[in-house]
Amino acid sequence: MNELIEKKQKTIVIIVVIVSIGIAALILLLGVFSTPKITEKQTTTTNSPAITTATTSNSPFQAITLGTTDTNDVEIALKPQSVQNNQLIVDFTLNTHSVNLDTVDLTKVITLAYDNKQVYPSTVPELSGHHSSGKIVFTVDKELTKFNITITTIPRIMNRVYSW
Numbered sequence: 001m002n003e004l005i006e007k008k009q010k011t012i013v014i015i016v017v018i019v020s021i022g023i024a025a026l027i028l029l030l031g032v033f034s035t036p037k038i039t040e041k042q043t044t045t046t047n048s049p050a051i052t053t054a055t056t057s058n059s060p061f062q063a064i065t066l067g068t069t070d071t072n073d074v075e076i077a078l079k080p081q082s083v084q085n086n087q088l089i090v091d092f093t094l095n096t097h098s099v100n101l102d103t104v105d106l107t108k109v110i111t112l113a114y115d116n117k118q119v120y121p122s123t124v125p126e127l128s129g130h131h132s133s134g135k136i137v138f139t140v141d142k143e144l145t146k147f148n149i150t151i152t153t154i155p156r157i158m159n160r161v162y163s164w
Contacts, residue, residue, distance in 0.1 A: 114147035
């Protein structure tokens with residue numbers, strides 16, 4: 001009689017383990033396949049990081065993302081807004097899973113270039129942890145339509161150039 005009870009208990013434990021594994025696998029699959037894509041275009045070339053661009057209606061400029069969240073890499077997205085009160089405000093988002101950025105001073109590694117001028121930002125977000133976002137502010141003397149923002153010394157792309 002005890003052998004029969006032990007056999008039923010083992011069978012129940014095995015069924016519970018199998019069902020638990022099935023549920024975990026289902027949750028994992030749903031998470032992977034239900035992640036929405038928010039970009040319009042993604043381009044990758046040999047020996048080049050992923051470049052992602054997206055456009056929204058409230059800014060004349062596309063968001064550009066350079067890098068990835070792969071090991072030893074940093075994904076940085078920039079999205080300029082229009083110039084207001086002689087300030088170009090740029091939305092900034094940074095994500096990494098492996099690079100320590102606590103010692104990076106964004107005021108020294110980011111520059112805006114336009115009309116043969118080079119401008120350092122007057123305001124930058126503070127980097128903390130592996131995910132940071134905020135606004136970068138540059139003081140400019142006119143409305144901008146064509147310009148570059150360069151970010152240096154952040155791995156894996158040590159010289160990122162964002163062009164609009």
